[in-house]
Amino acid sequence: MNDESRSRRPRDVAASRRTLLAALGAGVGAGALGLPGPAAAAGPGTWTNPTRGTLTSGYKTPSRPGHLGWDVAAAQGTPVYAAAAGTVRDIRTGSYPGDQTSGPLPGRTGNSVHLNHVDSFFTYYGHLHRVLVSPGQQISCGQLIGLMGTTGNSTGPHLHFEIHRPRLTSTDPRVFLANRGISLGSTAPLGSTGWPSVSGGTGWVQRTIQYLLRGRGVSVVVDGYFGPGTASAVRTFQSGRGLHADGLVGPITWTALILPVQQGSSGDGVRAAQTALNARGAALLVDGAFGAVSAAAARSFQSANGLLADGQVGPLTWSVLV
Template sequence: MSGLTVSRRTVFTALGVGVGLGAIGLPTAASAAVAAWSNPTRGTLTSGYKIPSRPGHLGWDIANSQGTPVYATAAGTVRDIRTGSYPGDPTSGPLGGRTGNSVHIDHADSYFSYYGHLHRVLVSKGQWVLAGQLIGLMGTTGNSTGPHLHFEIHRPRLTSTDPRVFLANRGISLGSTAPMGSTGWPSVSQGTTSWVARTIQYLLRGRGVSTVVDGYFGPGTASSVRTFQSGRGLYVDGVVGPITWTALILPLQQGNSGDTVRGLQTALSARVGNVVVDGSFGAQTATAVRSFQSSQGLAVDGLVGPVTWSTLI
């Protein structure tokens, strides 16, 4: 994967939490027809459904950086979950196969969906979820060689169908169409030339990792990202995805200084304009932060926390 992915990620992912909606007052999967479908995530399609080399592969694999949000493809009830898995875990998930941390959802009209190899599960068994609701973060747990989502659709349960064809028939391009309600962190990898790459370079320097600040996410920057990821115990892929972003950023306020402030000022200059990149969080930077927060409907306090950072990037 190269370049700056256009997709945006949820603010809840930035905070590392998920918010489940209670079932009180909502219909159950048994009493409501499936009204809408959503793409479960965004990324690159890799291994396909029942391909000749893997006839027992009952879904599609969608690859992206660790921490990429995964969403419910339709409303329903969480039938089963698996947590506590790790890379190489030989234990099966709720469905047959070593799919690591996983979520199994019961939808209306006898449909089921399955999401495997998750880094984290953000829902609980028995929970009612809506189409496009955040249910987990992409990972590489179980039998996996890198971060990706293993996605299946069944009707009825244990009778699989090709999820790519199934969603295409509903106007959704698996891995490409924006999931319902997705906003937030982008995934940035080698080959990008932009203010976002420059921001990353300043944030790396702010975290004590040496890198050239030139706005080009080349091999040197990718190497610096891998150094940072290794030092923080993250998955080392050289890609700045949601988890790496949240490890890179720091809360900022007026009076702070340094390269992390330069990263903030670079982003503000691109989004608001006319912000001097001098590494000093003074009155002008504070005014720019408040102006941006106001334009985005955020709390206007001049403080740059995870929500302001994720909306800014």
């Protein structure tokens, strides 16, 4: 999908915080909101997928280094949701579908919504067909804010989605969400994350979990059977990480459990990745040594799944692997 990234002018961060506090009403102190310290930056569970569709253009690609977001394409009218709770900072309208010359943002991102979140994070949703919120409105995580469209400089219906960290530094929204257990644009049901929830059973996912537990220093038998021993090992891992120790490997536990693997890596994290790659069609020796053959298998898997084929098994690749 064709569009242009926006260049944003610096904003008055303090004013934006005051606006948020004012919108939330008197009696809600900065402490309760976690403002203004960075410690309360949005964490697991507070972000969600903004829409469903096909990823068509990435963040700062070599051919589009100024593209500060991801494009997710689906039918016109596909719901677009707030990726986190916040306040509507502003709305831009005036470009007509397919019209790249009229309106306040000619040739740009058309009808768009900008949401402020706690700790000066903000998100941006471009090319909308309809905007369903108003400036200043409080928005909950996952709330419907608009419908996907092709306003502004766009060749077909898609959402242009950006996430900005405090002090206006854009970040790769796909990686940002993957680190929170969310697969951008995933066709998985909304509210699900792209990570499987595992608390029993037998198979390669269970074996992968066991290798990862061992790679994290938790003693467990690797037999592919998720029984009481594995559940106990999961609880041990969760307790050590300050997570709810329920023995269930869900999105938050997966995100903490996975080990990044690349060429030259060794150990049980590699055995976990080799096991998962084999389940996805590779034929690797599960030897715990991530050499050129394993890296090639990782690149092949990444290419087949629309991921950057760098041969590194990081959070995003892990989330698609399992």
